[in-house]
Amino acid sequence: MSAGTDPSIPYKTYLAEAEIPTAWYNVRADMPKKPAPLCIPGTGQKATLDDLSHVFCTELARQELDNDTPWIPIPAPIHDFYKMYRPSPLVRAYFLERALGTPAHIYYKFEGNNTSGSHKLNSSIAQAYYAKAQGLKGVTTETGAGQWGTALAMACSFFSLDCKVYMVKVSYEQKPFRREVMRTYGAAVTPSPSDTTQVGRAILAAHPGTTGSLGCAISEAVEAAVTHEGYRYVLGSVLNQVLLHQSIIGLEAKAALDKLGVKADVIIGCAGGGSNLGGLIAPFMGQKLRGEADYRFIAVEPASCPSFTRGKYAYDFCDTGHICPLAKMYTLGSDFIPSANHAGGLRYHGMSSILSELYDEGLMEARAVEQTSVFEAAQLFARVEGTLPAPESSHAIRVAIDEALRCKRENKAENIVFGLTGTGFFDLTAYQQFNDGTMKDFIPTDADLARSLDQLPVQPDENA
């Protein structure tokens, strides 16, 4: 019954606390062609530090615009907080390998061992720190599935910052437990749309029965930030600053692999806005960009929200309210409403500008997978590796398994590394559907996509 194990490679590799990276890695510094800048809707002008500082904390706006500094030191209070739940383990999936009968070696970096249940805490604590250091009273944000909201509530509680979370109304009602975690950490959670903002009141007047959307919640959170003295808006994905903070995932993973003497062949991550994938691959992509090593990178997205595989690389609105700057990215159009896929964290119409540029240059692959096959992978993983994965993370598991089966057919002992971003404790309605055999796949038609892609804004001249 024993798994065949290699005595030189433990199941779990933990770095020592002294080995937690002391600086984030900014992959933009090594990109010959930089990601396209944020632009102001209407004028098409590049967003300046001044533009961004009205919405974001100043230091975070600076990080957003910094395409040149390769290493940005992690301030000591953030580093201290990281010690509460980091380093996260790099796990050798011996039991999954055995179940698949593959010669491949499978590793995963597990970011779910903290109360937010995901990697989101890596950036929320950084954003809360800079807000506190700037002397702010608090921050505002939106949350859909609730992982980001929870991570931000935890971070704000730690630094005694006020935290206003606009939670999509349907989630607020259907996921009361996520809401209660945020409240336990002291956050004020408002179902969106609400009557606390102008944009919320306008939407409620136009659509009295609406259960809300992420786009609307973003608009309310931004309005709340700019209309309250001492508040700024913070965001859990898509932005360059978030990928910067999330580089801690890849830096630790690389340090652990180096320690084990293992060179990854293929690195896989799920991709919604791109925060996890961008963080996981950052230092490996840096090596590739500098010509020091080669890797295959695979972004995995839901077939129901296929930004990379069926979207268009163009400037688009980041929010449905159209009040944020425009970003150039692989997008399905800001009016695209993905169907009811259970991976709430992957239901975003766009994608990180950094990853979009890397994908456009052919430095990364992308694959879209269907929900039922994702849950088949999740169930197998849970049963053999013990951990109940989040639906988002299970997209990466699906493709890691597919790659391991390819290695089996080709008889190749490749090293496969994937990001296990979180746990599925708050996703059991989805598991229940799978257990009951009532789960469906959702794939938008070409006509669906054409409709939302027709609504792209006037394209700014990015070289202006």
Add this chain to the structure above:
Amino acid sequence: MSAGTDPSIPYKTYLAEAEIPTAWYNVRADMPKKPAPLCIPGTGQKATLDDLSHVFCTELARQELDNDTPWIPIPAPIHDFYKMYRPSPLVRAYFLERALGTPAHIYYKFEGNNTSGSHKLNSSIAQAYYAKAQGLKGVTTETGAGQWGTALAMACSFFSLDCKVYMVKVSYEQKPFRREVMRTYGAAVTPSPSDTTQVGRAILAAHPGTTGSLGCAISEAVEAAVTHEGYRYVLGSVLNQVLLHQSIIGLEAKAALDKLGVKADVIIGCAGGGSNLGGLIAPFMGQKLRGEADYRFIAVEPASCPSFTRGKYAYDFCDTGHICPLAKMYTLGSDFIPSANHAGGLRYHGMSSILSELYDEGLMEARAVEQTSVFEAAQLFARVEGTLPAPESSHAIRVAIDEALRCKRENKAENIVFGLTGTGFFDLTAYQQFNDGTMKDFIPTDADLARSLDQLPVQPDENA
């Protein structure tokens, strides 16, 4: 903002995988006076290996009766499984110390970083292994809050054993998510009372609207085991064999403390049936029994179910159906129905015979705490240490905080160690009550206790 930290003591101490103990420690071997033996109701005879083997796996029945062997080797497949989630971290609660302003040093052994969300997996994997090794088809059990059922489902899935869980009907309906985790791991979950057993049908006939009880679910699970060829019954607490397996907690905690050069002064654990507390303190108690070191041990129980602090040390039924052997223990009487405290894992009328004997000899202290003060401790802990604790575990947090505040008053830098048994992801209804300010305390009256203690069975002669 930085916590005052001692550079020689990291936040988290992980042993290496090679340091996971290879044998469990049986504290009974070092007890001058052994725990009282199980007896057969009616005859009062001591239960023999043959008696127990009809209900339990033979090897587990042997462990149950073994008062002499100090070290029992952990079979390799169990040890391999342990590597998936062990060693668990020993955490220095720097941020909690800072929040309390205490000179005490607080450590906790965290057992919640696995999908069952608690320490229960340490014993379920052992019990499933012995069932498989005996060639059984499957096992049966009961579950209330669902932690044990989840842990057993995970273990059975790993060894391809059938797993039948009788889940108290009210929990089955109110905790659908726990149920779905068990189903994801392939367990068959039946709401109890059910029409699948004689005892279930009899109870349904007598009480058509009943929502069930743990006692009834135990009776159904035992009946299902003895009436199905190739099945045995397994249990998650109370029994000697369970405390044996759980000694892994204490052995790892002690190894980590020894590595850090830290000698614990006081060791604290929550106590329902005693599995966590008994496992945590085992090797330290062994030292105390052998005269090698001294420690204070504190068992923490809910004021709503105060077996140690207000119960009687006597032989009693282990289940309300009165079909299991009698155990001598601190008990509130098997008819005692604790009120609706949220720490489902601590709502048992009795207590491990081993811990009962140690408590009776004055080798341990016990303290009963009220629910609202437990959740105050839980909220503080969550906010400063980052982890959302289970209500059960929060009983230990409450007393660890009280002891740290005592150290502050007395200006003593004692080393306080407590067991953080699990996470509260499935307990958010309780947190919601606390957040809403509607949580109540429940304390049984003396008359309540007298009523159930009047029903104790005829006492066997344990020296016969």
